[in-house]
Amino acid sequence: MMQMLSRLLGPEFELKFDLRAGIPPIASDRGQMEQVVLNLVVNARDAMPGGGTIWVRARSATGKDEDAIARMPSPPAEVVVLEVADTGTGIPEDIRERIFEPFFTTKDRGKGTGLGLAMVYGFVRQSGGHVELVSGAGTGTTFKIYLPAVGATQPAMAVAAPLEPIEDRPLTVLVVDDEAGVRHLACAMLRRSGYTVIEASDGVEAERLATGHTGDIDVLLTDIVMPGMRGPELATRLRRGRPMLRVVYMSGFPDTEPLADVERGEATFLAKPFVRAALLGAIAPLANREGRAARPR
Secondary structure, eight states: OHHHHHHHSOTTEEEEEEEOTTOOOBSSOHHHHHHHHHHHHHHHHHTOTTOEEEEEEEEEOOGGGHHHHHTSSSOOSOEEEEEEEEOSSOOOGGGGGGTTSTTOOSSOTTSOOSOHHHHHHHHHHHTTOEEEEEEETTTEEEEEEEEEBOOTTSOOOOOOOOOOOOOSSOOEEEEEOSOHHHHHHHHHHHHHTTOEEEEESSHHHHHHHHHHOOSOOOEEEEESSOSSSOHHHHHHHHHHHOTTOEEEEEEOOTTOOOOHHHHTTSEEEEESSOOHHHHHHHHTTTOEETTEEOOOO
16 A cells, blocks of 8 residues: 555655554445555645655554544444545635535546545445545645544454466556556555556557557556546447457546447446445456456455
8 A cells, every 4th residue: 555655646745654552443345445545645645746745654542632522423432543634725614514515626637536535435424434624725735534433342354255266367457647646556456356467648648558468468448538548439449450459438428429339238337436345346346258257356
């Protein structure tokens, strides 16, 4: 996870961790927690176009957190606090109440879906937690996530059960998205499940990599709205040389137009934001060789 986060940031950013010892476990899926951290780090990065310091902290709650803990749906005996802080200019007061709304974004279309913080909020609330925002002019922004800890006598929630392993060779997926955070997260999820991954930041790079790749490419996982070449155009161009290529389109825009190959059953659609189970559920049925569906592990 640390390596993946470091790849998201250029040399102008410094990523620091403060993970306290003795933190109790939490009843949350690891993949979803990684997505939460990634979204918050990407948000912090985008808030500092000139670079800066990003802190990721984890600790047990103290008496100073009583007010925030009281806002949790059912305040537990033990609470774990995850903090992601930046040294940016802060979030303007007039939009702070809206930042967790789905599709609310201050970025240009194509540069952000406005779903990252909405996903964070939704996951935290579903986990019985609470999100606090601390932001001020010149002091940066800190997101504090309060999650219930698992008691010593209470079993931890099981993460997604492993499915049958991929048979034969690992399937190869070409992942294309101009949003680095989404792209790196999808690649990490797929690699962890046994897939071979080729990563591209836009359609032009994806076409170049596919042309130079001598092996099979089983699935194209591509964003629809990208600068330059859009996802459907990329799929059409790649299918000319790889007619058996299967396609998964992903998008966070609610007004995405109907796609002919999806309607014909030749491709599928994956809504952003997604968790690991949704991603693998979209990929596995399409990655079919000799009539046998490849299953993630």
